[in-house]
Amino acid sequence: MSLNAKITDWHGKVIWITGASTGIGAALARQLLNIGAIVITSSRTAITLTHANTYHVTCDTTELASLALATQKIKSQFGTLDLIIANAGNHAPMRADAIDAKLAAQLVDTNLTGTINTVACGLTLLKPTGGIAIVASVAGYRGLPTGLIYGATKAALINFTETLYLDLAPKGHQVYLINPGFVKTPLTDKNPFTMPALISPDEAAKAIILGMTKGQFEIHFPKRFTWFMQALRHLPYSWYFWLIHKGTGL
Numbered sequence: 001m002s003l004n005a006k007i008t009d010w011h012g013k014v015i016w017i018t019g020a021s022t023g024i025g026a027a028l029a030r031q032l033l034n035i036g037a038i039v040i041t042s043s044r045t046a047i048t049l050t051h052a053n054t055y056h057v058t059c060d061t062t063e064l065a066s067l068a069l070a071t072q073k074i075k076s077q078f079g080t081l082d083l084i085i086a087n088a089g090n091h092a093p094m095r096a097d098a099i100d101a102k103l104a105a106q107l108v109d110t111n112l113t114g115t116i117n118t119v120a121c122g123l124t125l126l127k128p129t130g131g132i133a134i135v136a137s138v139a140g141y142r143g144l145p146t147g148l149i150y151g152a153t154k155a156a157l158i159n160f161t162e163t164l165y166l167d168l169a170p171k172g173h174q175v176y177l178i179n180p181g182f183v184k185t186p187l188t189d190k191n192p193f194t195m196p197a198l199i200s201p202d203e204a205a206k207a208i209i210l211g212m213t214k215g216q217f218e219i220h221f222p223k224r225f226t227w228f229m230q231a232l233r234h235l236p237y238s239w240y241f242w243l244i245h246k247g248t249g250l
């Protein structure tokens, strides 16, 4: 049984994507435009898109005033939205023996507060049956070395999105939890290790669109990696900690 309505036709759907200047967000914007959607992109950096059905609103999702202004512009230009993809995020590898508290606060601000801000503002624009998608990560499933703060923000987003579903699905909205594995983007270029099952932003965007087309709640990919990560969730702590130390060497 699908937990969301299936999106069978993307033509004319008005979609707002935050964090769409690079990586997964930019690939999603391109692919959604190619299948007929109208795409509003946001990021702190102004970007120029050449497609006729696209519109860019520069905004910082950590700043409520900036998001409120963006929301106002979108409302006056498009009225209501069919889908919001809260994708903006950042990553900085960090370990417990060298916590950079300032950087940690910035990560929490961007990944968690920024996403909550986006939902708070975006919901005022959403059609009664419109959808909201949160880009979390399989890094939020369980603790992982170097993901000290990033993983914590993504775990919080998984919990947040589950509760969004509980609150909004009975009202007719669609809610999607997007949990990518490793995708080659400027964000993961910072990782100091070889990333298993690394995929391209275009492959990630294709998997996200397919998941929405099927009406899935959790959209996770690539399966060869995410099924393994899901299996790890069921291990007792003693086995999990041993396996992660052994497997990562960290």
Ligand SMILES: NC(=O)c1ccc[n+]([C@@H]2O[C@H](COP(=O)([O-])OP(=O)(O)OC[C@H]3O[C@@H](n4cnc5c(N)ncnc54)[C@H](OP(=O)(O)O)[C@@H]3O)[C@@H](O)[C@H]2O)c1
Binding pocket: 018, 019, 020, 021, 022, 023, 024, 025, 042, 043, 044, 045, 046, 059, 060, 061, 062, 087, 088, 089, 090, 091, 110, 114, 135, 136, 137, 138, 179, 180, 181, 182, 183, 184, 185, 186, 187, 188
């Ligand atoms: N790549 C992966 O392997 C992977 C895996 C799991 C989950 N994810 C998640 O996927 C999402 C996209 O990541 P990505 O890998 O595509 O990274 P990316 O290429 O670095 O893209 C991040 C985007 O977020 C925007 N952004 C950052 N801070 C922002 C802010 N405060 N306000 C508005 N926009 C902001 C960036 O643009 P500006 O800098 O111009 O603002 C950029 O467009 C993130 O939430 C990330 O955590 C990625």
